[in-house]
Amino acid sequence: MPIRFKLFVILLMTSLTLVGGMYGFVRWSLEDGFGRFIEKRQEERVVNLLETLKDCYVKHDGWALLKEDRRHWLDRIWYANHTEEPPEGFVMLAQADDAAWPPTRLPGFGYGSNPYHFELRVMLFDADRRAVVARDDLMAKTELRPIVLDNRNVGYLGLLPGKPSAQPLEAQFFYQQSRAFIGVAAIMVLLSAGLASVLAYWLVIPVKELGNVVQQLAAGDYKPRMVVHSGDELGKLGTGINRLAAILKQSEQSRRQWVADISHELRTPLAVLRAELEALQDGIRPLRPAAVDLLLKDVLRLNRLTDDLYQLALSDQNELTYHCLETEPWALLRSLLESLKTDFEQKSLRLEFRAAGAGDIRVWGDPDRLSQLFRNLLLNSLAYTDAGGCLTIIGFLAKGKLCLEFSDSSPAVAEEELARLFERFYRVEGSRNRNHGGAGLGLALCQSIVEAHGGDIAAAPSELGGLKISVGLPVYQVAG
Numbered sequence: 001m002p003i004r005f006k007l008f009v010i011l012l013m014t015s016l017t018l019v020g021g022m023y024g025f026v027r028w029s030l031e032d033g034f035g036r037f038i039e040k041r042q043e044e045r046v047v048n049l050l051e052t053l054k055d056c057y058v059k060h061d062g063w064a065l066l067k068e069d070r071r072h073w074l075d076r077i078w079y080a081n082h083t084e085e086p087p088e089g090f091v092m093l094a095q096a097d098d099a100a101w102p103p104t105r106l107p108g109f110g111y112g113s114n115p116y117h118f119e120l121r122v123m124l125f126d127a128d129r130r131a132v133v134a135r136d137d138l139m140a141k142t143e144l145r146p147i148v149l150d151n152r153n154v155g156y157l158g159l160l161p162g163k164p165s166a167q168p169l170e171a172q173f174f175y176q177q178s179r180a181f182i183g184v185a186a187i188m189v190l191l192s193a194g195l196a197s198v199l200a201y202w203l204v205i206p207v208k209e210l211g212n213v214v215q216q217l218a219a220g221d222y223k224p225r226m227v228v229h230s231g232d233e234l235g236k237l238g239t240g241i242n243r244l245a246a247i248l249k250q251s252e253q254s255r256r257q258w259v260a261d262i263s264h265e266l267r268t269p270l271a272v273l274r275a276e277l278e279a280l281q282d283g284i285r286p287l288r289p290a291a292v293d294l295l296l297k298d299v300l301r302l303n304r305l306t307d308d309l310y311q312l313a314l315s316d317q318n319e320l321t322y323h324c325l326e327t328e329p330w331a332l333l334r335s336l337l338e339s340l341k342t343d344f345e346q347k348s349l350r351l352e353f354r355a356a357g358a359g360d361i362r363v364w365g366d367p368d369r370l371s372q373l374f375r376n377l378l379l380n381s382l383a384y385t386d387a388g389g390c391l392t393i394i395g396f397l398a399k400g401k402l403c404l405e406f407s408d409s410s411p412a413v414a415e416e417e418l419a420r421l422f423e424r425f426y427r428v429e430g431s432r433n434r435n436h437g438g439a440g441l442g443l444a445l446c447q448s449i450v451e452a453h454g455g456d457i458a459a460a461p462s463e464l465g466g467l468k469i470s471v472g473l474p475v476y477q478v479a480g
Helices: 003-060 064-068 070-079 088-095 136-141 168-218 233-282 289-316 329-339 341-346 367-384 442-452
Strands: 122-126 131-133 143-149 152-159 325-327 350-355 360-365 390-398 401-409 456-461 465-479
Touching: 003 064, 003 070, 003 143, 003 152, 003 168, 064 070, 064 131, 070 088, 168 233, 233 289, 325 367, 329 341, 329 350, 329 360, 329 367, 329 390, 329 401, 341 350, 360 367, 367 390, 367 401, 367 442, 367 465, 442 456, 442 465
Parallel strands: 350 390
Antiparallel strands: 122 131, 122 152, 143 152, 325 360, 360 465, 390 401, 401 465, 456 465
8 A cells, every 4th residue: 555545544534533523522512502502591481481471460360361261371371482473383272172281182293293392391380289271190290480479479380391492593593503514524524635635745755755766776876865855754864865875885886996906906916927827838937946936925925915805804794703811912012023123124124112111011802813913014114114214113001001103214195195094905106005015905904903902093194204003902901
């Protein structure tokens, strides 16, 4: 079922509920108010009839005329509350064979056939409660109203129970109002249906746009964007989808760049290996130890690249294993410096290591991974620092962290490129380039290892004219 139809049904049902509730309340209020009005009018009619009967009693010196003349009684109870002539059915009651009042059998289907009329529910009793114009069998059901004249009770007006009757104009007004309310309710329902249709269409427009954008994203097209017009939930969703599209686009670009970089890095040593092997096979190059050493060098380069790629892949999947224990970073670093001392001397690079503060510092980490971290940083400076330069390593404690600064001499790195040094396959153009044989994965691996140990790593210009890599690792213990 389309969401537009669902929204239409929800809005229409809500409107119908409100209109129905309002109609019911207004109808109840009208009926209740009209009922109280009719009861008040009946009370006024009773009072008017009492005054008329008092005048009749005074004028005719008693109730004898009303008892003997049925027509006079009908005229009195009618004209007490009416100005128009009585209907024909009411007049016929004066000539009825039934002398009882109210008649035991109402004649015809005219006026007298309605038992709720006020005039058919009134009776007259004398001061001793004897029937004047009344029936004794209805005495128990009758509500008696005293007729008082000069502080003397001269009789009783009896009123049989029944529904208060309304005047024709009053009844007509009530039914007109009822029909008007029904008409208004019907119009409101139609207006609600139209408004619900328009609102459902309007609300579904951004939803359809969202669906179209998501479908295009799912198809691999990351260019479409939502046009956000509001700050509501749909607007926030549109903003989120735009961010998602940008992230997907960036991820796709990174993936393509990743594939291109890997292909390039693998193609170069493979091409060299192929050329060397073909040269050896064709006899162009003699099979000498130097040729084998060159082939081994290319194989080792491929091996390092595949190892780095494997390590980064494990890190991305959170499957890179770490066996942490109390580790002395100074011992690891000194051991690496000793093993690479010859390499630095061959390039005429001076090594300086200064550890500020006394005592043995220990961190909670994986010795192999930390050794890999330090080795990558040392090899990075060894590969990219100009001959005759230097590498200075300074270690100190700051804010509960072991801080290490690897600062080398020229060449330098441009300010705008510092933030990208830890991107995979990114290499600085110019002096620090791929001619040195690196694949641009060393610093990315370093960042992964440092973050896995809860530390941080950053790049900045070195005071020696080159690059400074700062590493901070949480301290586990400081022994005095």
